[in-house]
Amino acid sequence: MFVEDLNVRGMPEISQNARNKAAIGWRDFLTILEHHGDENGCHVVEVEARGTTKECAECGVETEKPLWVREHSCPACGFEIDRDWNAAFNIQQRG
Numbered sequence: 469m470f471v472e473d474l475n476v477r478g479m480p481e482i483s484q485n486a487r488n489k490a491a492i493g494w495r496d497f498l499t500i501l502e503h504h505g506d507e508n509g510c511h512v513v514e515v516e517a518r519g520t521t522k523e524c525a526e527c528g529v530e531t532e533k534p535l536w537v538r539e540h541s542c543p544a545c546g547f548e549i550d551r552d553w554n555a556a557f558n559i560q561q562r563g
């Protein structure tokens with residue numbers, strides 16, 4: 469099990485979360501993940517993060533994007549999401 473609540477269930481829901489994420493902050497998000505893991509008796513696994521912001525969480529195609537690009541928009545499959553969420557999904561898959 470790796471971060472069960474982040475399973476890709478429905479894109480509209482995730483898009484909403486991606487918008488809300490700005491009000492939460494990345495550090496808080498990680499804290500929530502760790503807390504969530506503790507509650508479920510799981511460990512939050514740290515994985516190799518290199519490349520996770522470039523790799524599409526949907527199709528795996530890597531896309532170069534400068535830091536100021538906050539949205540991941542895949543030219544291969546059209547998947548659009550906040551870049552941190554895209555990275556999070558990639559990390560989840562690696563975990």
Ligand SMILES: [Zn+2]
Binds near residue numbers: 524543545
């Ligand atoms: Zn893609």
